[in-house]
Amino acid sequence: MADYYTPGEVARRFGLSLDTLRYYEKEGLLTEVERAPSGHRRYRADDVELLDLVRCLRDTDMPIARLRAFAELVRDGDHTVPQRVEALETHDAQLTERIAELRRRQQTIRDKIDYYRGVLAERRTEKQKEEVS
Missing domain, CATH: 1.20.5 (Single alpha-helices involved in coiled-coils or other helix-helix interfaces)
Known part of the structure; x- marks a missing residue:
């Protein structure tokens, strides 16, 4: 498994547009996305794993506000x-x-x-x- 994924790779994997991916970032559904030295966004395996769950929850009609709250719980740690x-x-x-x-x-x-x-x-x-x- 690669250490990092480009936005295009992630978008293709989940059948998303780049705009939707950026929307998820803007709405706080993903952790702060890292930047490569070139300034390009790049996703870690943990980001991709969280996005997989976010997509599942969104596809089953979880509202964005609850998704955001869930993502915050994930970011806050195992406790x-x-x-x-x-x-x-x-x-x-x-x-x-x-x-x-x-x-x-x-x-x-x-x-x-x-x-x-x-x-x-x-x-x-x-x-x-x-x-x-």
Whole structure:
């Protein structure tokens, strides 16, 4: 594993634009990104690991403010592990509720699909009866 990653490498790895990567930095979701002697930004393996978790949490709808608070806990050190566990458990519970809600909505959609298929089948049957007459 490389010691440092360029912004382009990190952006490609996570399917992000460079603007999104800079936004995450600006919002305090990543540690202060180091600079190479040339002045170019470079990411350490720890930055990439944190970004992987940030993306996971963001993709599961954790708000930026809570992401920032979580990232601050990470930066504050290992003594914050209990608070991190609590934050992740809370998010997991909210995600479980959201998934259940999505499953209920999916069932409503599937019921409507079945209903409309029934309507279409009935129309075909009526049309076939008309053609026989």
